[in-house]
């Protein structure tokens with residue numbers, strides 16, 4: 001345990017605590033880390049060992065059913081390759097004890113290994129009706145009332161509960177299952193975060209067969225809806241077949257999730273060749289690969305496009321896996337990757353639709369999180385502003401970097417081309433995929449017409465978690481993914 005304290009309780013991924021989570025690979029990584037004084041290097045070592053978001057497998061199947069099965073298999077393989085796969089087979093407690101000096105509760109589990117919990121965190125998360133508003137499952141304990149240096153009076157394990165009496169004689173009780181899920185070891189945290197956010201992605205290129213599912217089944221059946229959303233998250237695109245060929249279907253589908261995202265283009269929008277178009281999409285011209293709406297600082301996470309009528313000639317759709325391409329760029333041209341993740345580019349969108357608008361934003365072409373993981377692509381050449389807020393010497397390097405990224409995306413082996421048919425409703429991750437369209441011939445007797453809508457990932461992930469709970473039950477969520 002002393003080793004655990006030394007290794008750094010608060011040092012993020014360095015916090016390998018209990019034996020239970022420390023697999024051979026993790027031990028190797030830990031040794032590597034301890035040898036290296038540069039913690040940044042250490043973090044990269046860890047990430048290369050299989051972090052969420054790393055490419056894990058490729059999918060190639062035609063139906064969502066098959067694809068989903070494959071995804072599940074891939075998931076298992078991928079999880080097996082993760083260095084910190086938790087092995088929680090049981091939440092039976094062997095013993096509990098307090099480490100007074102470190103102010104930690106230690107729970108030793110029957111299936112070997114132990115977990116450590118800081119007193120302050122335990123007091124903060126007391127589940128009693130005084131400290132928690134049960135009806136909202138929300139904390140009512142004020143932070144100003146929390147003694148962040150609290151000790152404990154008594155700790156015991158009885159009736160399958162860990163109970164703690166605090167110095168002011170307030171008592172807290174904790175369920176072992178609840179505690180185990182919240183273990184602070186790197187592996188347990190990683191497993192829980194993956195369960196909550198599903199950041200593992202399956203990267204693909206032109207070989208992808210876009211997963212499909214039945215529109216009506218997704219509306220009707222929870223299992224089908226869950227499979228749809230899991231594939232949407234993991235692969236980034238799913239085509240729903242057999243939607244009625246009339247307007248209003250993207251709205252129906254958004255109600256399956258919750259609600260759609262209103263923008264200046266309306267609740268839903270009609271992609272058609274329009275006179276005096278207020279957007280390049282509303283023409284019959286080619287649309288180069290782009291994400292929608294980087295002119296907003298929070299672009300829509302998910303896009304629905306329903307085909308009501310298709311052009312006879314042209315109008316094929318194209319998609320590219322922007323995360324995959326960003327990772328390729330990171331490897332093949334690190335300088336370009338650094339430029340596109342650090343320089344902010346101005347985007348602009350002016351006009352009138354739902355109402356009049358003058359939108360301006362500043363976005364990185366490639367957004368990474370604090371761990372360096374790619375989390376969003378923001379690129380639309382049509383709305384990239386002529387205003388470019390960069391010092392003179394960064395202008396040419398910016399163009400070189402953007403050009404390198406776009407050239408990579410445009411390689412045939414990276415592009416999936418498909419032609420939507422009436423009744424197809426394609427759903428895709430607008431933070432990850434770039435999409436485009438070939439030009440088409442506009443005929444007055446057959447007008448190409450798609451209806452589109454946006455949603456955000458928060459709402460989509462919320463529905464996914466609820467469906468997972470209703471399909472698999474609560475217990476599934478208590479286990480390793």
Ligand SMILES: [Zn+2]
Nearest residue numbers: 126128130131
């Ligand atoms: Zn309490």
